[in-house]
Amino acid sequence: xxxxGIALExxxxxxxxxxxxxxxxxxxxxxxxxxxxxxxxxxxxxARVMKRVNNWGPQAxxxxxxxxxxxxxxxxxxxxxxxxxxxAVRNSIDNLELVSPMAWKFYLGLKREANQIxxxxxxxxPNWHQAYDWYVSxxxxxxxxxxxxxxxxxxxxxxxREELFGEEDPFGKRIYLNNVGLTVxxxxxxxxxxxxxGDFDNRIILPITTxxxxxxxxxxxxxxxxxxxxxxxIPGQVRAIRELxxxxxxxxxxxxxxxxxxxxxxxxxxxxGISRTLWILLMVLAVLSxxxxxxxxxxxxxxxxxxxxxxIGLKRALGAKRKDIFIQFLTESLAVTLLGMVLGSFxxxxxxxxxxxxxxxPVILSWQPFTIAVIFALLIGTFFGVQPARRAARLHPVEAxx
Amino acid sequence: xxxxxxxxKTYENAGQKTPVLKGISFQIKAGEYVAIMGPSGxxxxxxxxxxxxxxxxxxxxxxxxxxxxVKLEDEALSQVRNRKIGFVFQLFHLLQRTTTLKxxxxxxxxxxxxxxxAEEIARKALAAVGLxxxxxxxxxxxxxxxxxxxxxxxxxxxxxxxxxxxxPTGNLDSRSGIEILAIFKSLNEQGxxxxxxxxxxxxxxxxxxxxxxxxxxxTGEEMVAEPRDAEEELRVLGQKEEDA
Numbered sequence: 267x268x269x270x271g272i273a274l275e276x277x278x279x280x281x282x283x284x285x286x287x288x289x290x291x292x293x294x295x296x297x298x299x300x301x302x303x304x305x306x307x308x309x310x311x312x313a314r315v316m317k318r319v320n321n322w323g324p325q326a327x328x329x330x331x332x333x334x335x336x337x338x339x340x341x342x343x344x345x346x347x348x349x350x351x352x353x354a355v356r357n358s359i360d361n362l363e364l365v366s367p368m369a370w371k372f373y374l375g376l377k378r379e380a381n382q383i384x385x386x387x388x389x390x391x392p393n394w395h396q397a398y399d400w401y402v403s404x405x406x407x408x409x410x411x412x413x414x415x416x417x418x419x420x421x422x423x424x425x426x427r428e429e430l431f432g433e434e435d436p437f438g439k440r441i442y443l444n445n446v447g448l449t450v451x452x453x454x455x456x457x458x459x460x461x462x463x464g465d466f467d468n469r470i471i472l473p474i475t476t477x478x479x480x481x482x483x484x485x486x487x488x489x490x491x492x493x494x495x496x497x498x499x500i501p502g503q504v505r506a507i508r509e510l511x512x513x514x515x516x517x518x519x520x521x522x523x524x525x526x527x528x529x530x531x532x533x534x535x536x537x538x539g540i541s542r543t544l545w546i547l548l549m550v551l552a553v554l555s556x557x558x559x560x561x562x563x564x565x566x567x568x569x570x571x572x573x574x575x576x577x578i579g580l581k582r583a584l585g586a587k588r589k590d591i592f593i594q595f596l597t598e599s600l601a602v603t604l605l606g607m608v609l610g611s612f613x614x615x616x617x618x619x620x621x622x623x624x625x626x627x628p629v630i631l632s633w634q635p636f637t638i639a640v641i642f643a644l645l646i647g648t649f650f651g652v653q654p655a656r657r658a659a660r661l662h663p664v665e666a667x668x
Numbered sequence: 669x670x671x672x673x674x675x676x677k678t679y680e681n682a683g684q685k686t687p688v689l690k691g692i693s694f695q696i697k698a699g700e701y702v703a704i705m706g707p708s709g710x711x712x713x714x715x716x717x718x719x720x721x722x723x724x725x726x727x728x729x730x731x732x733x734x735x736x737x738v739k740l741e742d743e744a745l746s747q748v749r750n751r752k753i754g755f756v757f758q759l760f761h762l763l764q765r766t767t768t769l770k771x772x773x774x775x776x777x778x779x780x781x782x783x784x785x786a787e788e789i790a791r792k793a794l795a796a797v798g799l800x801x802x803x804x805x806x807x808x809x810x811x812x813x814x815x816x817x818x819x820x821x822x823x824x825x826x827x828x829x830x831x832x833x834x835x836p837t838g839n840l841d842s843r844s845g846i847e848i849l850a851i852f853k854s855l856n857e858q859g860x861x862x863x864x865x866x867x868x869x870x871x872x873x874x875x876x877x878x879x880x881x882x883x884x885x886x887t888g889e890e891m892v893a894e895p896r897d898a899e900e901e902l903r904v905l906g907q908k909e910e911d912a
Contacts, residue, residue, distance in 0.1 A: 271777040282765030580761045583722055584822070585750020585778035587743050663722045667761070 272590050276597035279577075283570070287602060290566045293559015294606025294646065295613060298639045300552035302614025305635040307621060308545055310628030311538055318537035319530045323399070325363070325497050328528040329355065329490040329507060345486040346515055346524045349474075352490045354514060359506050363493040366390065366397035369477045370488040376426060376470060377442040383429040386469040387443065389477020389487075397491045405437055405452030412473040416480060421452040423467035441470075446481050448472060500529050539627070556642055559606075560650040567599055567654035571661075578658055579666025592659040599651025600644070607643035611636055669829065669861060670696040670719065675728035677714050677884075688714045689725070690884040696863065698829075701856040701895070703864045703872035706881030712865050715881065716834050719863060720755060721748050733829055750778050754823025758835035760815045762807040762822075768794060769803040772822045779826060793821035797851055813844025820851055830861040837871055843905055849874045850898035874898055 280287045331347035352367035369389035376383050388394070395407045402421055412419050420441065427436055436450045448470075457466035478484055492507070494500055504527050511525055512518070535541070571578070578591055586594075615631060622629035677689040688711045696702050706712050717723040718730060721737055730737050732752060740748065749755075762771050772790040776783055783789060794803055797817040807815050816836060823831055833852070837845030853874065856862050864875055872878050873896045880888040 268777075268780070268782050271782050275774075275777055278766065278770075576761060577763060580763070581774070581778070582746070583720065583749060583755050583761075584775040585746050585826075587746040587778075589743070590746075590778060664717050667722070667757070 269593060272586075272593050273597040276594040277601050279574075279594070280598055280601055286566060286570065290563040290599075290602045291606040291609070293555060293562050294603045294643065295559075295610040297552055297556030297559050298607050298610025298642065299613035299617055300555060301549070301642070302611060302631075302635045302639060303617040303621065304545070304548045304552055305638070306614070306618040306629045306631050307627050308549075309632060309634075310622075310630040311545070313630055314628045315534045315537045319534050322530055322533045323493070324530050325494050325500075326397070326530065327492040327494060327500060327504060327507070328526075329492060329511070330526045330528060331486065331488055331524070332526065333523045344524055345484070347487050347489070348485065349487055351511065351514055352487065354510060355490060355492060355507055358510055359492075359503055361495045361499055361503070363495050364393045364397055366393045366491045366493075367474060367487045368394065368489050368491065369474055369482060369484065369486075371477075371482055374443060376430065378430040378439070381430045381432075383426060383468070385423075385426055387477065387481070388469060388471045389474040389482070390471050391474050394471065394491075397493055400457070401455055402452035403455045405450070407452055408471060408473055413475050416475045417473055418446065418448050418476060418480070419451045420448040420470050420472040421454055422450055422471075423454045423465075423469045424456045425465055425468040426470055427453055443470065443472075444481050446476075448476075497530065500531070504529055553642075556646055560603075560646040563599060563602060563646075564650035564653060567595065567651065568657065571595065571654050571658045574658075575661060575666040578661050579663050579668075582661075582663035583667060588659040591661075592655045595655035595658045596648070596651045599654065600647035603643040603647030603651075604640075607639050611639055614639075669698040669700075669733055670863070671729075671731040672719075673729040673731075675715075675718060675725045675730060677711070677718065677723070678726045688884050689718070692728070692881075692884070692886055694879055694886060694889075696830075696861065698861055699856075699859050700877065701852070701862045701864070701875045703866060703875035703878045704881055705866055705869065705872040705878050707867055710881045711884040712867070712881055713834065716832060716863075716865050719830075720753050720832050721745050746778070747780065750775060750826060751780075752829040754820075754826065754828035754831045756816070756819050756823050756831060756833035756836045758838040760807070760812075760819045760839070762815055762818055764807050767804050767806055768799065768810070768818045768821075771807070771818055772825055775822060775826045789825055790821070793825045794818070796824065797821045811844065812840050813847055816840060816844070816848050817851065820848070820855075824855075830863055831855060832863050832865075834865045835867070836864070837866070837868075843902075845871070846898050846901050846905065849896075850902060853898050870896070 329347070332344040349367055352365055356362070356365040371387045373384040374387045376385050390408055391413055392408050392410050395401050401407060405421070407421055411417070422436070430436070430441055431439070436453070438449060440447045440449050454467070454469070454471070460466055472481070494503055507527060511523070515524055517523060581591060614635070618629050618631055621627055673693050675689055675692040676687065678685050678687045692715065704712060704715060714723070718725050721732070724738055732748065735748065737745065737748060763774070769787065769790055772793055773786050776786045776789065791800070791803060794800055797820050799814060799817055799821065802810060802814065807818065810818065831852070836848055840848065849871065852862050852864065862875070864872065866872050873892055876892055876895055878890040878892060879886055880890070
């Protein structure tokens, strides 16, 4: 009760010197606001990264034809990636769950009677379904027998079905791709829209042999999807695949590669937009601004100790102990940083909301930044408040009253 | 009640020793009204600081109501100031940022136990100095005399053993000064011990006894046979004003 009264007396001093309190608080407000906004963007970004990586497959490595560093769609004019390359990867790289080569062509015309649609065409092996964890919702998927016999069958996405068949039953019916008739044997599970805005369900898959020899008439493939047994092995496996491909394609660095290897880490970096380093730098800046705010607050408090010698001396004369003066001044600094924390939290929340509505940056507000804000406020209030409080408490009453 | 034995106080500054009090002994009984009088530089303020337990003597003993104050640590000394001493300063020393009521309540905050009826106590103390209608004023809205009355109310609020007043009229016009001295007189009549420090004989003569301080020593003691009557002086002053 006694301590509470003394603490309240400190709080009253703050409300009496409003301009001074404002300046003491400014650093904390800005620092906390920045911290909360940065953490909200950071958390939003990480959620987006997680989503993208999960879409991609956290264990998936893609070996894609054509150089460069960008994501698919690949450069389909490069014709050097072959089924033999896929086979070599399968045979010489350890700890792989599966290796699934794919031939592909983007937006080929599909026809059925009067209906037409341009779709993505994938020639696949049976393990494609496992490689993408993407199965049929009706009918059957591509089988080993289909591949072995170059069977004229296909599995279509929901969009293709709607465009070509409408309400009609598609099973056993024939559609035409480059004048090759293919019998529909399955419907792919619905996947919706890609992050890039494309329609996942506008696609047709057929046996890779059928695709290469009957439809596309090519002896090369577009990509190999490789699933590792352990994501932590990815860096080593990527190195090994690259070396293997260099050997097989007679490439000597710094000669440019005719293939690309995309890993979940690359997907994550692309999804992040701002790099992790920049994000950490921003966090450091926010924390630095808090520290600078703390130093400013300490200086103002130290000045105020000098300016309020009379008050300190008087209170000592009236019976305040050193401890009481210490508590009063520490209360002032803590009240400043805690109040600054509250205002900064609102400001940071507002800034996050503005970022969310005006930019494409993902924003997720959670309770963690606010907890961190409270901790920072307490730490800074204490750390930078102790020195002025101690100086105030050490003032000799006689000196202070002079 | 107050016993000083051979009090010496020496200030040390950059190796230079400056003796201010050079062996002071006297006693003040409960209920007495004593003035300590001396010219500036005689050590009045230093002596007041020691009597008020704001400072400790370099040598000597000081007993306040039997309590050996020299042996006390800062914390205990703070409590002694809070419980036993009511200060009245020349410069009032009121907190400008708050109301008279809060100013008067200030010593209660630092009491061992904060009384639940703190506000009531403060109101009573303000009423006792005639400022019942000024409780929500801020010091800068009051005259000098009124501010000093607030300070006296503040000194009274913890029901101290002694009122220690250092040049309480020094910053006031003569009429306000006499009003303050009238309050002291009535407080003394109610049994309050008052120690008044002043350089001004006309002020000191309101007390029943005057201790003369010069160059850090008590050079004499006068019993005032007929102390000045502040109330009477006020009446005279009032008549003069009417005449003029």
